[in-house]
Amino acid sequence: MILYTLHGNGYQDIAQLSSCQGATVYVNLTNRCPCACTFCLRQTKEMEEGHSLWLKKEPTVEEVIQEFQKYDLDDFKEVVFCGFGEPLERVEDVVQIAGILKHFRRDLPIRINTNGLANLIHQRDVTPELKGRIDTVSISLNAPDAGEYDALTRSRFGKESFQAMLDFASLCRQYVPHVVMTVVDIIGDEKIQRCQAICDELGVKLRVRPFEE
Numbered sequence: 001m002i003l004y005t006l007h008g009n010g011y012q013d014i015a016q017l018s019s020c021q022g023a024t025v026y027v028n029l030t031n032r033c034p035c036a037c038t039f040c041l042r043q044t045k046e047m048e049e050g051h052s053l054w055l056k057k058e059p060t061v062e063e064v065i066q067e068f069q070k071y072d073l074d075d076f077k078e079v080v081f082c083g084f085g086e087p088l089e090r091v092e093d094v095v096q097i098a099g100i101l102k103h104f105r106r107d108l109p110i111r112i113n114t115n116g117l118a119n120l121i122h123q124r125d126v127t128p129e130l131k132g133r134i135d136t137v138s139i140s141l142n143a144p145d146a147g148e149y150d151a152l153t154r155s156r157f158g159k160e161s162f163q164a165m166l167d168f169a170s171l172c173r174q175y176v177p178h179v180v181m182t183v184v185d186i187i188g189d190e191k192i193q194r195c196q197a198i199c200d201e202l203g204v205k206l207r208v209r210p211f212e213e
C-alpha cells in the first residue's frame with residue numbers, strides 16, 4: 001500500500017475511498033529505519049508477514065507518481081510522508097516527489113513525519129534540500145533527555161542521536177515554514193514541561209499527542 005489514509009485505528013488504501021475530498025494522504029516509501037523504538041511494532045514478525053503497510057519492495061519515484069496520477073490533487077487536504085519506516089532514509093526521493101506534487105499544485109501542504117536522524121543517516125546536512133518542497137517537518141522528540149531517548153529509540157547511532165535530532169530541528173527552521181516536535185501524553189506533565197522548554201529554546205512548536213495502544 002503506497003498511498004493510504006488513517007481509518008479508525010487502522011490504515012486504508014485511498015483507492016477504497018468513495019471520495020478523496022479533504023483527505024490527508026500518507027505516502028509509504030520504506031520500511032527502513034535506524035531506530036528500533038520500544039513502542040514500534042514494525043520489526044515484529046506479525047508485522048512483516050501480515051501488515052498492510054509493510055512493503056515487500058520499495059516503490060520507485062515513478063511508481064509513486066503513477067499512484068498520485070489516479071487522483072485529483074486539488075481534493076487532498078495534505079500529503080504526509082510517513083509509513084512503517086523513516087521516510088528520510090529516501091530523502092532524495094521524498095524531495096523529488098514533493099517537487100513534482102508542488103509543480104502540479106503549488107499550495108498543496110506537504111509534511112514529513114520523521115525521527116530527525118536524517119543527517120546521521122546520510123552523513124550530511126539534508127535540510128537545505130527541503131526548501132520550497134516541504135511545508136511541515138514533524139519530529140519525534142520522544143523524551144526530554146538523551147538517556148531516556150536512547151533507551152526508547154535504540155538508535156543505531158547511539159549516544160549522538162538525541163543531540164543530532166535537536167540540531168536537525170534547529171536546521172530545519174531555516175528551510176521549512178513549520179517545524180514541530182512531538183511527544184505522547186503518557187510521559188507525564190513533568191517530562192512534557194521539560195520537552196516544552198527544549199522546544200522553546202529551539203524555537204519550534206511542541207505537539208503532545210494522545211497515546212494510542
Ligand code: SF4
Nearest residue numbers: 033035037040085115
Ligand atoms: S523511528 Fe519510527 S519507524 Fe523507526 S523504529 Fe521508531 S517508531 Fe518505528
